[in-house]
Amino acid sequence: MTQPVLSVQDLTVEFVTRRATLRALDKISFDIARGEVLGVVGESGAGKSVTGSAIIGLIDPPGRIAGGKVVLSGERVDNLSPEEMRRVRGKRIGMIFQDPLTSLNPLYRVGEQLIETIQTHTDLNAADARKRAIALLDEVGIPAPERRIDGYPHEFSGGMRQRVVIALALCAEPEFIIADEPTTALDVSVQAQIISLIKRLCKERGTSVMLVTHDMGVIAETADRVAVMYAGRVAEIGPVRDVIKEPLHPYTQGLMGAIPSITGDAERLVQIPGSMPRLSSIPSGCAFNPRCSKVFARCHVDRPELIDVGGHQVACHLYDQAKVPSGKTEIAA
């Protein structure tokens, strides 16, 4: 297997408060191959955004990376100095955030921001950088880029602004892009445009993307593989088709049944009782055990590790055949 663009190994992030040390990420591991879109999905509090921040080294105190490593194309980046990390961000890792308004400086023309970013990361002169910026705007689907490049962010609509942010992320031709809820602030009709734009760019440029979102529909259409997070851990990870069609983890199963569909015919939605635990009270053993319908003794004690089950990985004792205490009938349900 070729070297992954991004490899996250046993990454642990902790927030130290005066009462306790809260574990926002608990030994999560995944790889992203070249040109691949990995969807990271989870409900609020699952740790999906913290994962993105940890990879780009933007965990603010009192948070800190307490263990594990982040490897970008074979080079460890989690232990770089803030100055070195700043060069990696933007140059090698691009970022797209939820709210395009906050990612763009309202006081500068769109072109100025693009050109500044291009010149920071390449040796192009001003004229070439401008040409490059216009080409980028054209590539992300902004009509009449020669004219629009001199506009201010407020002159762009929400969807157009998000396109500019994507152009900004592409400036330095990064090998890897983190997109944190890139379509959440947009209307449905615009959302579809942005999704297909991200997919197209990924394919054409061979850029890898980590797409963080709570919207399983967006994941289904965009991602190649998906990691389902729960309470700071990866519950299940695998090809998007497998995870959606045949989810293994009881949490994923519940989640899929809970999503109302415009095609399905469920009269009643599946509901998972309770809600995501707060970081201060994550249950022992499997973090999902108080809400799980298939819970058994071991779930309260042992934390399940990710194991391979038919092409994708799941962290659930139900599938740990060798160690299931009393038959594996429980899986059938």
Add this chain to the structure above:
Amino acid sequence: MTTAPLPTPKPPGRFARFWDSDLIYSFRSSPITVVASIMALLLVLAAVFAPLIAPYDPFDPSSLDLSDGFSRPMQPNEITGKVFWLGSDGQGRDIFSAILYGSRVSLIVGAASVLFSLVLGVGLGLVAGYVGGRTEALIMRVADIQLSFPAILVALLVFGVARGLIAPAAQEQMTLLVLVIAIGLSNWAQYARTVRGSTLVEKNKVYVDAARLIGLKAWPVMLKHVLPNVAGPVLVIATINLALAVIEEATLSFLGVGMPPTQPSLGTLIRFGQQYLFSGEWWILLFPSLVLILFALSINLFGDWLRDALNPKLR
């Protein structure tokens, strides 16, 4: 459908929870604040219990002995041999006792004027923010005008007008009330501005809509729903304004338009004291001034902490 109740440990007692709360923790972990509040508390207690603590009654003319005059602090008087801790003034009045009684007057004026401006400012700010339109414009322009005058000027103005209105015989008794109103009127605008701002934010939250939906009229919504949610910043301003009001009262008294010599406040004491400064009796000026400074400083330090502690952005 049900939410599985997690087995929770036995809830700690009321005091333990209070002691462990974020507010108290932030208080406990700021030594300056703790010292400042102990200081302020001691000064307040001393003022409240002045009659019990003071060794002399400085305003009982029969107890005064002119031969006790100008005793130096902690030294026996040359004639009578009496010892006054902080010395005595020209009439043989004990400075320590005078300070205790004086801070009492200062505090009463300060607290009452803060209360007055708070009620006025919060009321007007709430109405301005909630009702909006012309009412708001009128109230806020008046506040702007008030804020463009130095507070002490407004107080002097009110004081002057009151002097003209009240019969000279009643003036001495009315001074305290006039001072409270004068200082109160010079400080309300700050409350009004702050409360209007928070009210504009709160009235757009949907819990206010929910209250309107059940047919509540404007006043109940303002008092029961909006007011409790805009109270935090008001508390901070009130704390810091207490120090300001005490200083303002001292300034007025120092200028001779404050408390009469028969009911001296700290400011009055300072005014007397400065007459003796150049003749060598420094203690008559120094000790009342020190108490005033200490009080203002400790209240301000406490107020600063309170502002930071109540500000969710800094937490």
Add this chain to the structure above:
Amino acid sequence: MSEKAFVQVRDLKRVFDVSRPWLNRVLENAPKQYLKAVDGVSFDIRKGETFALVGESGSGKSTVARMVVGLLHPSGGTVSIDGVSMSDQAASAERQRLRKRIQMIFQDPYASLNPRWRVGRIIAEPIRAFGIIQGDAAIETRVGELLSLVGLHPDDGKKFPHEFSGGQRQRIAIARALASNAEFIVCDEPTSALDVSVQAQILNLMRDLQEKFGLTYLFISHNLAVVRHMATRIGVMYLGRLVEVSDGKQLFAAPRHPYTRMLLDAVPDLAMIGKAREGVKGEIPNPINPPSGCTFHPRCPLVFDRCRIENPPVIDGVACHAVNAGRAAA
């Protein structure tokens, strides 16, 4: 259909003054600006059904909701509920009686509960305001019942809102809406601030309560999948106008208005794994300065001359010249 209508909305309009402040207008010589948030919306809701209004941002769906419950005065048109007009000044006593039969559930469960009040007091407020039950003990019992009804513990009334999660807060808001024995509940994006697993809990709860008490819902949402799951009938809004009204399943099986079709195509869905699509072209125009004629015409694939001039009326549930002229396979 109109005889049985429980809620009747006729030609509802709302205009907002979005002009700059007076001084700025004078200095910059700018004219007054108005935003037609809702422009001639009519629909009926039958007793016991869920009528959904769906649309993207700026479609005016929330403004309609606020006018229906009476939080906002219409600039034109009428809302009448059970035969009583909400805007008629003369019937004010009757309207006050009506008020307790109408309640609302809001989008943001973090802002809809007064953070300084205990939950018990929040739920008891409508009971006290309408004088439904007298006596503190009786009210407390009733609050306990309501809390159990929405899946919380009766003791939860002693806690403050911040001690609850988003989903639990939304349950509290539902309990408050039921406290006055409301029959008609306007739900403004009740689950869009919630996570999917919690959303499922709340949607199921709302359906159970509807069955149990015969509630009528006006359900506002931007999420087509949620609307499909909840609604008996659906109205699609675009830039302040109702462009299509249809039976729930019908709308998804055979959408008629070109906008509805585009919207349905744009929704990301689990069944669409790996499929590419371009979705809708263009974006929603600025509502302050909407396109002439049919406001959807700049984005419409079926556009023809008439669309640019004339605003299409709603005929047989669709407001589209092309559909009405038989140019589109409807």
